Amino acid sequence: MNKSSINSIYITLAKKIGEPKTELNYHNPYTFLVSVVLSAQATDKSVNNATRDLFKSVKTPKNMVALGERKLKGYIKTIGLYNSKAKNIINLSKILINDYKSKIPTEFKNLTNLPGVGNKTASVYQNEILNIPRIAVDTHVFRVSNRIGLAKTKTADQTQAVLEQITPKKWLKTAHHLLILHGRYTCKSQKPMCDQCMIIEHCLHFKNEKNKKNFSS
Numbered sequence: 001m002n003k004s005s006i007n008s009i010y011i012t013l014a015k016k017i018g019e020p021k022t023e024l025n026y027h028n029p030y031t032f033l034v035s036v037v038l039s040a041q042a043t044d045k046s047v048n049n050a051t052r053d054l055f056k057s058v059k060t061p062k063n064m065v066a067l068g069e070r071k072l073k074g075y076i077k078t079i080g081l082y083n084s085k086a087k088n089i090i091n092l093s094k095i096l097i098n099d100y101k102s103k104i105p106t107e108f109k110n111l112t113n114l115p116g117v118g119n120k121t122a123s124v125y126q127n128e129i130l131n132i133p134r135i136a137v138d139t140h141v142f143r144v145s146n147r148i149g150l151a152k153t154k155t156a157d158q159t160q161a162v163l164e165q166i167t168p169k170k171w172l173k174t175a176h177h178l179l180i181l182h183g184r185y186t187c188k189s190q191k192p193m194c195d196q197c198m199i200i201e202h203c204l205h206f207k208n209e210k211n212k213k214n215f216s217s
């Protein structure tokens with residue numbers, strides 16, 4: 001895809017979506033990191049429902065360790081994979097207390113060394129909290145990017161590398177949100193709403209589907 005089309009996609013999505021923000025609720029960098037860890041394979045809405053009460057009393061790694069794994073599970077049991085997520089959150093909180101004076105490390109490698117923090121979580125954290133332009137790739141970003149033709153990749157990490165290379169500098173900070181929201185509300189997994197899509201003219205998937213129909217008729 002050429003530069004002009006890539007730019008046009010982001011301009012169009014930004015016009016429709018406005019100033020995109022994370023849909024996760026949080027109080028500080030630590031509670032944001034916990035929310036992102038919880039959001040793996042779960043909706044932001046389900047995470048916000050669970051953290052609404054949790055974050056009333058837990059705002060720091062020390063609060064979390066004092067709460068303990070069993071009680072944490074009670075707060076997050078409506079979220080998928082809550083057993084392993086609770087274990088990871090308690091362990092990462094202990095590491096933050098012992099190794100980082102209860103602060104969150106800023107280096108990507110140090111972030112991804114924390115339990116439950118992979119490339120996507122670390123990228124989301126760096127983008128939102130540290131203002132480092134990273135394009136974290138979740139299921140929506142992966143699907144949309146490969147459908148439209150922004151990327152042609154097999155894994156999320158490959159998609160991130162391509163997107164961070166081809167995305168114009170001015171869109172690097174917001175691209176992740178724009179693509180997520182487009183995937184969540186328009187370019188849906190099972191039934192993309194192509195008839196309402198504002199970037200249809202740039203979409204490789206739509207062009208291919210149209211060609212298939214023309215060919216078979």
Ligand code: SF4
Pocket residue numbers: 147148186187188192193194195197198199200203204205206
């Ligand atoms: S035209 Fe359809 S498949 Fe392409 S980006 Fe829009 S909604 Fe997704």
